[in-house]
Amino acid sequence: IQILIDQISFVQSEITEDSEEEENGQEGPGIVTLDALMNGDFEESVFDRPVEGWSLATTNSAGSYDTSRDFTGNYLLSITEDAYAGEKALALSGKKGTQGYVVAQSECIKVTPGTDYSFSYALKIQNVEIDQFYGGKVLVYQFDANGNLLEKKQVSDDLKENINWTSFTSAITVKENAAYVRLGFYIGGVWQKNADIQILIDQISFVQSEITED
Secondary structure, eight states: OOOOOOOOOOOOOOTTTTHHHHTTTEEEEEEESSSSSSSSTTOOOTTOOOOEEEEEEOOOOTSOOOOOOGGGGGGGEEEOOOSSSOOEEEEEEETTTSSSSSEEEEEEOOOOOOOOEEEEEEEEOOOSSSSTTOEEEEEEEEETTSEEEEEEEEEOBBSSEEEEEEEEEEEEETTTTOOOEEEEEEEEEOGGGGTEEEEEEEEEEEEOOOOOOO
């Protein structure tokens, strides 16, 4: 038996200004940033497909990133017809027997250092049965240009009970050395008796506040 092998090549591809990474705004060590929030109303999302612009990340019970474990396989991100406005919203839910904590996070959004932003969103929490639910939290993570976390700020109360669709708005001040932010919607403590809990999210907006002259 012989296996003949010939003409093997392994070279770095030529990088052009029109590359996909350049279009996506890649900066720093493996950081992809966007000029504005992507898919905040979820109307362009497709049922039973990955939700563009959003992903799951493991955290601890306080919503801080935890790279020592991976709970993302215990939770689901999906699109639902139960919307605050329009026809679609994001659903964050646990699987049967779920454990751990995750955050549904946006892609990185470029920001102007030292300025204020308005962060608005609508939430609905349903199917909470017992008080072991750690609750939902809404978080804003600020990073410098090298991807170092500068601040994790919780902008909501701990939401541990069923609530109907409700809209919220928070004022966010960007740090002087911040380059971008991620928006996060946390869920944790979805144990066996709370396995049907869902946090529904819709109409997310993150825009720079209007600057007025004194």
